[in-house]
Amino acid sequence: MLSKSDVFYDRYERKAELQHQTHYCPGCGHGIAHKLLAEAIHDLGAKDSTIFVSPVGCSVFAYYYFDVGNVQAAHGRTPAVATALKRSCPGSLVIGYQGDGDLAAIGTAEILHAANRGEAISIFFVNNAIYGMTGGQMAPTTLVGQTSTTTPWGRRPANEGYPIHVAELLATLEAPAYIERVSLHDGKNIMKARKAIRKALDIQRAGAGFTFVEILSPCPTIWKMTPVEAQRWVEEKLLPVFPLGILRDRRPAIAADGGPPRKPMAEVLGLTRDAAGAIPASGAGAAVQPVTVKVAGFGGQGVLLLGQMLAEIGLREGMEVSWLPSYGPEMRSGSAHCHVCIAGERIGSPLISNPDVLIAMNELSLRKFAPHVRAGGLILYNQDALPAGFDAAAARVVCVPASRIADDLGAARAANAVLLGALQAETATFGAEVALSVLVAAIRNPSLHELNRKAFQAGRSFAAERTAAA
Amino acid sequence: MAAEKRGFVSVDVAECKGCGLCVEACPVECLELEAGLNAYGVHPAHYTGAGCTGCGICFYDCPEPGAIEVMKIREAVHAPAHQG
Numbered sequence: 001m002l003s004k005s006d007v008f009y010d011r012y013e014r015k016a017e018l019q020h021q022t023h024y025c026p027g028c029g030h031g032i033a034h035k036l037l038a039e040a041i042h043d044l045g046a047k048d049s050t051i052f053v054s055p056v057g058c059s060v061f062a063y064y065y066f067d068v069g070n071v072q073a074a075h076g077r078t079p080a081v082a083t084a085l086k087r088s089c090p091g092s093l094v095i096g097y098q099g100d101g102d103l104a105a106i107g108t109a110e111i112l113h114a115a116n117r118g119e120a121i122s123i124f125f126v127n128n129a130i131y132g133m134t135g136g137q138m139a140p141t142t143l144v145g146q147t148s149t150t151t152p153w154g155r156r157p158a159n160e161g162y163p164i165h166v167a168e169l170l171a172t173l174e175a176p177a178y179i180e181r182v183s184l185h186d187g188k189n190i191m192k193a194r195k196a197i198r199k200a201l202d203i204q205r206a207g208a209g210f211t212f213v214e215i216l217s218p219c220p221t222i223w224k225m226t227p228v229e230a231q232r233w234v235e236e237k238l239l240p241v242f243p244l245g246i247l248r249d250r251r252p253a254i255a256a257d258g259g260p261p262r263k264p265m266a267e268v269l270g271l272t273r274d275a276a277g278a279i280p281a282s283g284a285g286a287a288v289q290p291v292t293v294k295v296a297g298f299g300g301q302g303v304l305l306l307g308q309m310l311a312e313i314g315l316r317e318g319m320e321v322s323w324l325p326s327y328g329p330e331m332r333s334g335s336a337h338c339h340v341c342i343a344g345e346r347i348g349s350p351l352i353s354n355p356d357v358l359i360a361m362n363e364l365s366l367r368k369f370a371p372h373v374r375a376g377g378l379i380l381y382n383q384d385a386l387p388a389g390f391d392a393a394a395a396r397v398v399c400v401p402a403s404r405i406a407d408d409l410g411a412a413r414a415a416n417a418v419l420l421g422a423l424q425a426e427t428a429t430f431g432a433e434v435a436l437s438v439l440v441a442a443i444r445n446p447s448l449h450e451l452n453r454k455a456f457q458a459g460r461s462f463a464a465e466r467t468a469a470a
Numbered sequence: 471m472a473a474e475k476r477g478f479v480s481v482d483v484a485e486c487k488g489c490g491l492c493v494e495a496c497p498v499e500c501l502e503l504e505a506g507l508n509a510y511g512v513h514p515a516h517y518t519g520a521g522c523t524g525c526g527i528c529f530y531d532c533p534e535p536g537a538i539e540v541m542k543i544r545e546a547v548h549a550p551a552h553q554g
């Protein structure tokens with residue numbers, strides 16, 4: 001019996017009504033391509049190990065249909081996203097699905113380089129020679145003489161260039177394992193497309209490299225034809241320009257030098273801890289406790305560097321670490337912040353919503369981030385006292401006048417070293433020795449080492465005296 | 471075994487978009503578009519009732535994942551009838 005594949009969701013919860021229908025126009029080739037893909041995934045038994053990357057374009061909603069892992073990529077970036085997914089989940093079947101606008105216009109660089117690297121992913125390229133989603137502008141694949149909203153006189157090579165033959169272009173590269181162009185214009189060719197799709201996935205499964213299937217597909221709506229006429233148009237007009245067939249079918253002979261060395265990051269960075277050169281196993285660094293820290297302040301206060309130093313302390317002790325800076329104009333001036341995770345096991349997300357520790361270099365950051373510190377957490381605030389009317393909520397707040405202490409020592413920029421020292425003394429999270437060595441290593445100018453050492457010790461003493469006085 | 475016993479096709483009227491690709495594709499011309507409209511406002515396909523070989527062409531030509539189903543009637547199912 002042939003019926004709807006279980007790789008499709010039973011209901012497509014895109015909108016309230018018509019939850020059993022795709023959003024594609026009647027007679028659109030996307031539906032057929034989806035059907036062939038779903039069936040292939042089912043038959044491979046790969047439903048639970050497939051990651052489908054949806055593009056921008058008419059097939060933007062593919063993730064509403066395929067009951068597999070789904071990721072939506074930005075315009076043209078599907079091959080780059082698929083690369084990341086495949087490299088981080090090597091056991092999964094990674095499928096990229098793109099239209100001609102997405103793949104052959106804005107995403108030209110991504111597809112070319114993914115193919116050139118021989119990424120073990122499968123990209124299915126639905127070519128209907130037009131921008132369907134946005135109403136029919138010329139695509140890179142639009143035929144010479146074909147009218148579109150942006151070539152109402154018909155595409156002219158002298159002005160718009162010639163159609164791009166993507167399959168042929170990729171076949172000039174060394175690395176791809178399999179490239180074929182198929183068409184959906186009749187039953188016989190649909191069965192050939194079915195075979196090509198399976199083959200691409202099979203080859204990916206075998207780990208043999210990059211696979212690519214270009215699918216000529218009808219777009220009755222934009223071509224302003226009936227579905228049956230559109231199939232004929234594929235056969236009569238597209239086929240002569242985009243000939244069908246296998247352009248590449250071989251395992252690429254990529255030099256077996258094994259790629260870059262697979263070593264723990266700590267080792268690559270030369271961060272060996274003991275004299276014997278042994279790297280402590282992940283999470284074995286009893287000297288460092290797992291902790292999440294948000295450092296926030298004004299650009300130029302050493303906020304990002306302080307975060308980096310914390311991460312490196314964890315790294316030197318064999319912990320898993322991440323450091324995630326805020327990006328954008330903040331990097332130039334204004335406020336900046338970063339997230340640091342020091343963990344005993346692999347870190348799922350470097351983003352921290354509720355940090356254990358907040359280091360607030362100014363009042364703005366204190367007000368902004370303090371409410372998110374987890375209950376029982378710690379806030380180090382760079383001032384003599386809390387601002388009026390501030391409620392510390394669930395966290396413990398320690399005011400460390402780091403900037404003032406640093407000023408007294410002779411350099412305002414050492415405020416972050418004071419805070420590092422204060423954090424060391426306030427918590428049992430990491431040792432003073434490792435923190436000092438990281439601090440010294442992080443400061444390039446040797447003439448500032450002594451100053452920073454002093455600042456660090458001043459921060460420690462401040463916290464220790466505070467505790468003693470309490 | 472008679473040809474008309476080899477397959478059976480059923481169209482989900484609510485999911486059919488009336489594109490007519492299945493009608494065009496069926497080699498034995500046993501599908502047609504209904505005169506009436508479905509809730510979507512199109513003429514859905516339907517099986518005329520005889521002749522389906524179960525070849526599956528209409529299934530693969532149809533762009534809607536759930537619009538059309540093809541049952542292939544296997545010979546084994548009919549074997550007892552022949553023996554009887």
Ligand code: SF4
Pocket residue numbers: 023024025027028029030058128132133218219220221222
């Ligand atoms: S515009 Fe064309 S490609 Fe897009 S859904 Fe409609 S028929 Fe398919």
Ligand code: SF4
Pocket residue numbers: 477478479495496497498499500501521522523524525526527528529540
């Ligand atoms: S299965 Fe084949 S014979 Fe039967 S309706 Fe479909 S296309 Fe026609």
Ligand code: SF4
Pocket residue numbers: 027481485486487488489490491492493514515531532533534537538
């Ligand atoms: S091909 Fe599918 S959607 Fe189109 S008329 Fe036939 S059953 Fe309906």
